Amino acid sequence: MSFDLNTIWFILIGVLFTGYAILDGFDFGVGALHLFVRGDEERRIFINAIGPVWDGNEVWLVTAGGALFAAFPEVYATAFSGFYLAFMFLLFALIFRAVAIEFRSKQPMKWWRNMWDISFSVASIISALLIGVALGNIVWGIPLNQHRDFVGTFLELLNPYALMVGVTTVALFMMHGAIYLVMKTEGELHNRIRDWIRNTIIFFVIMYFMTTMVTLLFVPHMVTSIKTHPWLFALPVLNLLAVANIPREAYKGRDFRAFISSCAAMAFLLALFGLGIYPNMIYSLPNPELSLTIYNAASSQKTLEIMLIIAALGVPLVLSYTVSIYWIFRGKVKLDASSY
């Protein structure tokens, strides 16, 4: 691994998608858990826990998509045209999630609120599942032809391995969302959600274990980098420690630290994913020589340089707004006139 521009952009796009997973991940998690509370006030607390931040979180996806388009247009073109229907369903789910949050509390009727509660929850689960399915396919490899086009079908994308990664993603986001909700709630609701953390962790750890096993057995190219650079073993170890630390912090009532641990676990997990596929971006199976790599799929060096300047100017700004917004809206949810 050498730190040329292509590698830097591979890492930066990884950082953007990781930022997206960590931030929108808890939004999806809150959505997936939404129907587990019944009362209107509790559901409003759930929605308002993510109310001020969810659309800013979604911007990470938009920006990651834009950056992918700019830095690796071949990957952008192959992935989105190849995963056409799957991606359309993801977009529809994201649309429904957005409008469900916005519309739900605007009318008092019970059927109206129930309808949007279900939309919010189902759309969140489908989004999480499809994001995982996409990751699973990238890990496993997809059939490409010499024009770099996907030659499979939509149903082939829903293969058992990809679905397993999809369910693991749902489990991960549910765990992450539960921890986030513990930070944002108080009283009896807070105690109830605290119990959910244990269940969601168990669900996640089972899925995580299965996915790891299957990956080690059937997707050997994912561990090549670690085999050749044994010091990289630190990553899976750190990942395990971060996961193990979540119940420890949660048990001690240190909710914020539990949340940070969960964020770290997600970051390490995605770093492992990146390390596994590097230097490929879309692995071609059965013809690995047709894979899209960070070199054959990239924009010109000049564009990568320009983009690096844009990122250097933009990222500090983005981080400063993100931190300020989270700081202003820190603490427990209090419903008021401007809430959803």
Next chain:
Amino acid sequence: MDLLTLSRLQFGFTVGFHYIFPTLSVGLGLLLVIMEGNYIRTGNTLYRQLTHFWVKIFGLIFALGVATGIVMEFQFGTNWSVYSRFVGDVFGSALAAEGIFAFFLESGFLAILIFGWNKVSKKTHFFATVMVCLGAHFSAIWIVVANSWQQTPAGYHVVTSALGSRAEITDFWKMVFNPSSVDRIWHVYMGCWQAGAFFVLSVAAWYLLKNKYSDFAKASIKVGLIVAATASILQLVSGHSSAVEVAKYQPAKMAAFEAHFDKSAPAGMYLFGWVDEAGEKVIFGPQIPGLLSFLIHGDPSAPVTGLNAFPPEDRPPVNAVFQSYHAMVAIGMILIVLSWGALFFWWRGTLFRKRWLLWLLVPSVLLPQAANQLGWISAEVGRQPFIVYNLLRTKDALSTSVTKGDVWTSIILFSIIYLLLLVLFLYLLNEKIQHGPAEEDLAEPTTRGRADA
């Protein structure tokens, strides 16, 4: 229908639907800055009431903009993969810059704008409003730059490899300031300001006609009218300057705007008409001779390049472009008369008693929306048959791995979902308008809290 038609239909439909919302966010964003700025400056709680009310509407519009906008970011890849491979090096960086410089700014500060009333000071809240307005304006810059590059490519070279050819940036600033971007950004901005201003005018005029919230309505009309009148007159200037630029860099499009077929002859302007494309003439069209030549070259007898200067396979569809362009211009003129007429009666002090004029303002909200859509139709259809002018044809830009069945599926689902969204949007918007501004917003602030439900 073939794959090309379906894909163009889907893109046109989804982008057209999306475009309803960001124009309102940009325009309303500016009005919010003026309203809240007045509150900060004068301490008059009427302006706080204005800001509160219009922020709630802004939130609804913004949510629809986000929901429909995310589709656009990915649709180049899903439906136009050959195009994406060709332009990614150039077009992608503008799109990424939009995300990083505009969307984060906009969506971050929007949280304070909507939910932050009790969390931050008055001045910080105003700062957030200014940032949201700036973010909306920045995002328009980058997306218009990207689109303008498709119209008048600059700052690039085409590199051919074993896998095909693609455009690569040679000069970033030349790409950003390509010949059409500045004119088009102003044209888009003025269209957005008109959309926001006439929206406010429409709602406020309706309140006055119903004898409701009259102080609120009058203040809204004053703010709306100043922006509407300014934007409408500036739109004429930017429209003219845009047209001169089109004549210079995209002569085939200009010729289609006016259905000017003669290779090189002085050209007039039609007030309206119907183009007989096969017969290469305009039927039933009253024409002002020499006007087009005069507007472009300052000389009524100067020749203007006509459609016959281009081989048939390089010409855009003429009648569609002619009609949408003429309808846009006509609406632009109506908006000038309407806003300056209202301004005149405001100056005379009789505006709020002129019920016929208020009745005209109520449906006027639709006019800038229509003009914006028609303007984009003439710009984009006028660029045909190219997707990147003179470099890549639309028919060669499609995704090669996507089937007709795929696109049918997505078009049908988009149609159902967007229809549902439109109905729900109008329903909730109407509810908010019927509910009206909160009276308690007028009370002097006692604590940081407020009590409207």
